Amino acid sequence: MSVLIDKNTKVVVQGITGSMGKTHAALMKAYGTQVVAGVTPGKGGQEQDGVPVYDSVAEAVKETGANCSVIFVPPYMCLDAALEAIDAGIPLISVITEGLPPQDAVKLHAAAQEKGVLVNGPNCPGIITPGESLIGIHPGSIYMPGRVGLISRSGTLTYEIGLGLKQAGIGISTAVGIGGDPIIGIDQIKSLKLFEDDAETDLIILVGEIGGSAEEDAAEFIKDNIKKPVIGYIAGRTAPPGKRMGHAGAIISGNKGTAESKTKAFEAAGVQVAKTPSEIVELVKAKVSVAV
Amino acid sequence: MRLREFEAKALFRESGIPTPQGQVIKVAEEVFSIKNYPCTLKTQVLTGGRGKAGGIKFADNVQEAYEHAQNIFKLQINGDLPTAILIEPKVTIKKEIYTSILIDRAYRGPIIMASAEGGVEIESSGAIEIVPIPDGKYSPYLGRKMANKLGFKGKDVLKYASIVEKLWNVYSNYDCDLVEINPLIIDGDDNFVALDGKVTLNEDSMGRQPRFDGQLAEHLTDLGEREFKGKMLGLNIVELEGNIGILCNGAGLTMATMDLVFHHGGKPSNFLDVGGGANKEHVARALDLVSSDENVKVLLVNILGGITDCVEIANALKYYKDTRPESKLVVRLVGNNEEPAQKIMNDAGIPMTNVLDEAVKQAVAIAG
Numbered sequence: 001m002s003v004l005i006d007k008n009t010k011v012v013v014q015g016i017t018g019s020m021g022k023t024h025a026a027l028m029k030a031y032g033t034q035v036v037a038g039v040t041p042g043k044g045g046q047e048q049d050g051v052p053v054y055d056s057v058a059e060a061v062k063e064t065g066a067n068c069s070v071i072f073v074p075p076y077m078c079l080d081a082a083l084e085a086i087d088a089g090i091p092l093i094s095v096i097t098e099g100l101p102p103q104d105a106v107k108l109h110a111a112a113q114e115k116g117v118l119v120n121g122p123n124c125p126g127i128i129t130p131g132e133s134l135i136g137i138h139p140g141s142i143y144m145p146g147r148v149g150l151i152s153r154s155g156t157l158t159y160e161i162g163l164g165l166k167q168a169g170i171g172i173s174t175a176v177g178i179g180g181d182p183i184i185g186i187d188q189i190k191s192l193k194l195f196e197d198d199a200e201t202d203l204i205i206l207v208g209e210i211g212g213s214a215e216e217d218a219a220e221f222i223k224d225n226i227k228k229p230v231i232g233y234i235a236g237r238t239a240p241p242g243k244r245m246g247h248a249g250a251i252i253s254g255n256k257g258t259a260e261s262k263t264k265a266f267e268a269a270g271v272q273v274a275k276t277p278s279e280i281v282e283l284v285k286a287k288v289s290v291a292v
Numbered sequence: 293m294r295l296r297e298f299e300a301k302a303l304f305r306e307s308g309i310p311t312p313q314g315q316v317i318k319v320a321e322e323v324f325s326i327k328n329y330p331c332t333l334k335t336q337v338l339t340g341g342r343g344k345a346g347g348i349k350f351a352d353n354v355q356e357a358y359e360h361a362q363n364i365f366k367l368q369i370n371g372d373l374p375t376a377i378l379i380e381p382k383v384t385i386k387k388e389i390y391t392s393i394l395i396d397r398a399y400r401g402p403i404i405m406a407s408a409e410g411g412v413e414i415e416s417s418g419a420i421e422i423v424p425i426p427d428g429k430y431s432p433y434l435g436r437k438m439a440n441k442l443g444f445k446g447k448d449v450l451k452y453a454s455i456v457e458k459l460w461n462v463y464s465n466y467d468c469d470l471v472e473i474n475p476l477i478i479d480g481d482d483n484f485v486a487l488d489g490k491v492t493l494n495e496d497s498m499g500r501q502p503r504f505d506g507q508l509a510e511h512l513t514d515l516g517e518r519e520f521k522g523k524m525l526g527l528n529i530v531e532l533e534g535n536i537g538i539l540c541n542g543a544g545l546t547m548a549t550m551d552l553v554f555h556h557g558g559k560p561s562n563f564l565d566v567g568g569g570a571n572k573e574h575v576a577r578a579l580d581l582v583s584s585d586e587n588v589k590v591l592l593v594n595i596l597g598g599i600t601d602c603v604e605i606a607n608a609l610k611y612y613k614d615t616r617p618e619s620k621l622v623v624r625l626v627g628n629n630e631e632p633a634q635k636i637m638n639d640a641g642i643p644m645t646n647v648l649d650e651a652v653k654q655a656v657a658i659a660g
Contacts, residue, residue, distance in 0.1 A: 020569070024599075076500050098568065101467055101497035103428065106401045110427035125598060137568070137599045139627045154544020155568070156596045159627065160648065163596070180543055182397045209544055212397045235547035238554045239530075239563070246528040246543025246565035248496070249397070276555055277548055278649050 002129040002174045003149065003194040003201070004092060004118070004186075005068065009133045012037040012057060012066035012090070014073055014081045016048050020096070021072035024137050025051060028070075031140040033133045036064040057088040068092045070126065070135045078122065079104035086117050094135050095121035095185075102248075105183045112185060119185030123248070125155035125177035138162075138175065146171015148284060149195035151188055152207035153180050153214075153247070157235060157277070161207060164281040170288060173201040180209070180247030188218040196226050203229050203287055205280060206271070210236035211250040211257040219265035231283045232266040232273045234259045293493045293504070293511045296336040298378045300489035303466065307458045309473070310485045312380035320361035328381040329353055335364045337372040338513050345369045350382065372513040383487065384480035389442065391456060392472035392490075393463045399424045402463065404434060404456060408442045410475030430460045448478075455484050466504075467497030518562070518581055525577050527564060534559025536659045537582040537591040539575075541566050541600050549594045552648065558656035561588050568599040575608035583612075583619065590620040592655040594648060597627030606636035613640055620658050624651040 011028065015021040016038025026049045029035045037060035038048050044055030054060040057069065069085040071078060071093065078097045085093050093112070100108075100122040112119045120127055126136010131145035137155070143162040150172055152158040158177050165172065176191045178184055188206060195201045204226070208215040215234065222230055237259035239245050241252040252258055266273050274280040295303070301311045316336070317323060323333075335347030342348055347369055351357035357379070364377055388410030396403045404423040421441040423434055435453030444452050455476065463471045472490040479485050498504055512520055522529030528543065536553055538560050540546035546565040553560045562585065566578050583591060591612075595605050602625050609623060623644050625633055637644050645651040 020599075075496065099496040101500070102395050102469065102494055103402075103464065103467055103497070106395070106428035109400060110429075114427075139596075139598045142596075142627065152544070154542055154547075155598060156540070156542030157544030157548050159596045159598055160545055160548065163626065182395065183400050207544070209547060214397075235544045235551065238551050239547060240532070243530045243563075244528075245530060245547050245563060246567075250543055250547065276552055276649070 002132065003191070003198050004120070004127050004174060004176065005129050005133045005135055007032070007034070007132040009068050009135070010034050010036045010064060010066045011068050011070055011135055012039060012060045012064070013051070014039045014057065014069055014071045014085065016040055016051065016053060016072070017043050017046070018072055022048060024072065025049065027140070028134050031134040033135065037066050057084045057090065061088050061090065066090065068135060069094070071095045071097060073097060075099040075101065079108050082108045082119070083111055086111050086115050090117065092118045093120065094124070094126045095119060096124065096126055096136050097121075098123040100181070102183060105181060109183060109185055120176070121179040121184060123181045124179030124184070125158060127174060127176050128172070129174045130172050136177065138177070142166065143175060144171040147173055147200060147202040148288070149173050149198065149201040149204040150175040150207070151191040151195070151204065152177055153209050153249070154207065154235060157207060160277050161205065161280055164278055165284065168281050168285055170281070170284055173198060180249055182212060182249040188214050189221045192218060192221060192226055192230070196228055201228065203231070203284065205284065206230055206232045208232065208234050208262055209247065209250050210234065210239050210245065210252050210259055210262070211247070213256065215262040216265040219269040219271065222269040222271060229287050230271045231280055231287070232271040233277065233280050234262045234273070293495055293498065293508055294338050295491040295493065295511070296338060296376070297334065297489055298336055298376065300491040301486065303462050303491060304458075304486050304489055307461045309455055309458045310483060311489070312383055312485060312487065314378050314380040316376050316378055317361065318376055320358060320365055323354060323357040323361050323379065326354065326357060326379055329357075330382040331357060332380050332382055333357060333360045333364060334378045334380070335367060335369065335374040336376040336378055337369050337374050338511060339370040339372050342369060347374070370514070383477065383485065385477045386480065386482070387478040388475035389477070390474045391459065391476050392470060392474070393459055394470040401425060401428045404438050406438050406442055410477070430457070430464070432457055451484050462491065466491070467494045467501055468492060469494045518585060522564070522581055525581065526574075527566060527578050527581065529581065530563040532560050532562055534561045535587045535589045536560050536655050537585065537588040538562055538594070539564050539566060539578055539582055539591065540594045541568060541570065541596065545594065545596060549592070549648070549652070552652045553592070553656065556649070556652050556656045558652070558659055561585050570600055570604065572604045572607040572611070575605055576611050579608060579612045583616065589660065590622060590655050590658040592651060593621065593623045593625070594651060595625050595627070597625075597629065600628060602627060602629045602633035603636065606633035609642055610636055610640040613642055622651050622655040622658065624648055
C-alpha cells in the first residue's frame with residue numbers, strides 16, 4: 001500500500017506533445033509508471049515515445065482505462081484541460097503547470113469538489129510512490145521505497161529531503177508535493193489523513209513554508225486526528241516580511257504567515273520541528289528504530 | 293501589479309461605479325485649467341500612507357492649488373516620486389464605507405470584505421464583515437447580504453449591492469487579486485461614490501489581459517534595482533543585506549538555503565529562485581544579476597535538478613567562471629543529468645560539494 005498512487009495507477013498525460021509533457025512522460029515511463037495514454041487535441045492517432053495520443057481525455061479513458069491524469073498544458077489552457085479530465089471521470093488529477101490564474105484555480109477546485117475528484121496542485125511536482133509509480137516531475141532516483149510519508153509545499157525542497165533520507169538509508173512510502181499556490185487541491189490536512197490511514201506509513205514529514213495559515217490548520221488537525229509521529233519543517237524563517245518569496249503563497253502579510261507562528265502551532269500539536277533539512281533526517285533516524 | 297488611483301477609477305467608471313469628476317495633471321502648470329473649487333489634489337504614487345506623508349492637499353483657489361501641486365510633484369513617498377496628480381472637486385461626505393473583493397485562502401475563493409466605517413486603518417479594525425462568494429460564482433444577492441450586514445435599509449440596500457456587483461465585474465473581467473474602494477462614500481445627494489480606488493492585477497494572468505500589455509515596468513516602483521531587473525528577466529529575486537549571493541531552483545529550496553546561511557552564521561545578499569527548467573542563458577543572466585551587487589563576496593549555487601537539467605546549470609557556471617576568473621563560487625549541483633554536468637564542472641575547474649550543509653559552511657567561511 002501507499003497513498004494516492006501505486007503500481008496499478010494508469011496515467012494519461014495531458015499535453016503529452018508539448019516540450020514539458022514529452023520530456024516528463026518519457027521520464028515517468030522510464031521510472032515504471034503505467035503511462036497508458038496522452039492527450040493533445042488535434043493530434044489524436046499519433047504516438048509519443050510509444051504512448052498512444054488521443055484527441056480527448058474521454059477517448060483515452062475509454063480506450064485505456066486511465067484513472068489518473070497529469071496536466072502539463074500552458075497556464076491559460078489548464079482550467080479547460082482539468083475540467084475535461086473531471087468530465088471524463090478521472091478521479092485523481094495532478095496539475096504540474098505553474099502560473100495558473102487564481103480565478104481559474106477557484107473554478108477548477110470548485111468543479112473538482114462537486115464531482116469528488118482529487119486534485120494535486122497546481123504548481124506542484126506531483127506524487128511519487130518510490131519503486132511503483134511517479135506522476136509529475138520528481139527525479140525518481142532521489143527516493144528509495146520505505147515507510148515515511150512526505151508532504152511538502154515545495155518541489156526541490158522535497159527532493160532535498162528525499163535525497164537526505166536515502167543517503168541515511170531511509171525510504172519513502174509516498175511523497176506528495178502539494179504545491180506552492182495559495183489555493184490548492186489536496187492540502188496538508190488531506191495528505192495527513194491519507195498517511196494516517198495507510199498501513200505502510202509509520203511516520204510523516206510535513207514540510208511547510210511561510211505564508212497563509214495551512215500549517216496552523218494542519219497542527220490543529222494533527223492534535224485530534226493523527227496518532228503517527230509527525231516531523232515538521234518551515235522554510236523561510238529568515239524571510240523579510242511583505243516580500244513574495246518565489247511561490248505565490250509564500251509571503252508574510254502583516255503578522256500573519258510567520259515561521260514563528262507555524263513552529264509554535266506545530267510544537268503545541270506535538271510535532272517535532274527541524275531547523276534545517278538535514279535535521280529532519282536526524283529526527284527521522286531517531287524515530288525509526290527499525291531500518292527498512 | 294498595483295494600479296494607480298486614477299487608473300483604478302477609470303476601470304470603476306467603465307464598470308458604472310460613480311467617482312468624482314477628476315482630472316489628471318502631469319505638470320503643476322496644468323492646475324490653471326481647473327475650474328471647480330474647493331478641490332483635492334492627490335499624489336498618484338503606488339504606496340500607502342499618502343495622506344500622512346503630505347501627498348493629499350485641499351485647495352480653495354487656483355493659487356493654493358498651484359503651490360500644492362508644485363510641492364506634491366517634488367514629494368517622494370517610500371521611494372516613489374509621482375508622475376501625476378489627480379485633482380477632484382471636494383465632495384460632501386455623509387458616510388464612509390470600506391468595501392473590497394479579494395481571494396482568500398481560507399475560503400478557497402473570492403470574498404467580499406466590508407466595513408460600515410471606512411478609513412485608513414481598516415484591516416486592523418475589528419468591524420470587518422465577510423461574505424464569501426461560493427465557488428467564485430457571483431450572484432446579486434451576495435451584495436444585498438453584505439448591505440444587510442452593514443446595516444443598510446430600503447433603497448440603500450439596492451444602491452450598495454449595485455456597487456458591489458460592478459466591483460465584482462472589475463475583479464473578474466481583469467483577473468484582479470484585489471479591488472478595493474476605501475472610502476466608498478454617500479454624498480450630499482445620497483449617492484454612493486468611490487472616493488478612492490485600489491486595484492491589484494494578478495501578474496500570472498496579465499498575459500490574457502491585453503489592456504495592460506507593456507505596463508508592468510512602470511508599475512513596479514516599490515522594487516530595488518536588482519529586484520526590478522530580475523522581474524523583467526522573469527526571475528524571483530528578493531534583495532537582502534548580506535554578502536553571500538544565493539542562486540537556487542525552486543522557492544522552498546531557496547528559502548531553506550537562505551535560512552541555512554543564517555543558521556551557519558552567514559548573511560545572504562539576496563534570495564534568487566531561477567525557477568524550474570531554467571536553461572543556460574537564463575541562469576547566466578541570473579548569475580550576472582546576483583554578482584552585480586558589489587557586496588557579494590561569494591556566490592552559493594544550490595541546484596537540485598528535477599525539471600532542471602544540471603548540464604544547463606553547469607554550462608552557465610562555466611560561462612560565469614570564464615568571464616570572471618577571480619570570482620568565488622561554491623556549487624552544489626545534484627539531480628537530473630548530474631554526471632555529464634560534473635564533467636563540465638571538472639573541466640572548468642569549478643569545485644563541487646554534494647552536501648548542502650557543507651556548501652553553506654564553505655560559503656560562510658569565504659564570506660568571512
